[in-house]
Amino acid sequence: MTSVLPPFVQAASGSLGAATANTLTYPLDLITTRIQAADKSTSIRRQIYTHGLSSFYDGIGTDTGATLLSSFLYYYVYSFLRELVVRGNGKSKAAMLPISHELAIGYLSGIASRSISTPLNLVTVRLQTARGSDDSSADGGASQFMGVCRQIFREEGLLGFWKGFSSNFILSLNPAVTLYLFQLYRRVMLRGRERAAPPPAHSFVGGALANSAGESQVLSMLSFDND
Structure with missing residues (x-):
């Protein structure tokens, strides 16, 4: 954001x-x-x-x-x-x-x-x-x-x-990774004014992709930690 x-x-x-x-x-x-x-x-x-x-x-x-x-x-x-x-x-x-x-x-x-x-x-x-x-x-x-x-x-x-x-110390990485991935999506996929103010469609798609990737990364970390 x-x-x-x-x-x-x-x-x-x-x-x-x-x-x-x-x-x-x-x-x-x-x-x-x-x-x-x-x-x-x-x-x-x-x-x-x-x-x-x-x-x-x-x-x-x-x-x-x-x-x-x-x-x-x-x-x-x-x-x-x-x-x-x-x-x-x-x-x-x-x-x-x-x-x-x-x-x-x-x-x-x-x-x-x-x-x-x-x-x-x-x-x-x-x-x-x-x-x-x-x-x-x-x-x-x-x-x-x-x-x-x-x-x-x-x-x-x-x-x-x-x-x-205590589990939140790992889970709190999820929103951090998600926001970073969304900003990376904006940087790669958008240009000009759209990068500063993404259209609703790009916000939805970029947010969904970033959230999915972020959760997968944190879950993999939790699984590794449990092992």
Whole structure:
């Protein structure tokens, strides 16, 4: 995201876009989570029959909040740090920095955003899987949100809200690599004014390719680390 807009405007537009995309794909994400967490007796058809279609939006409020916060913080920190580096090097805002600078800025931004969103993401997973048993009565409301928070605190204390945060030190490379690949796409595929302000079609295609390549690279790193 290399724009001439102020960091706050970039952060606001980026977080709203991420929240919109998250809302559209949320049922698929929830189904995946339930399939991974549930036992063999649980099925999508059973969930619909027992709890209705609305159950596929359990925890969407918390998840949307986490997406807004993490995306806003990520884009704000990224835009702010990048502007400082670009200004210090005497370059234009749309200039492409060396790969070491781009990845470092993106990585620091990712760590900052995930430190805020991890507790909300943890609560979201609990809300998504709350209907896994027949005696659960997930309604996705504020009372259930507070109930999940109290349960996590009771079981694991305050640090329990950041359970698994250590994996974020690798996962935070994903947005950094993605943004760098998107800028590389702009540099190779676009010319003139389009490079500074990519058309919607190029933004979509370039973003999709960069995101896919970035996730593949980070997943391969995680697999190597686990081995």
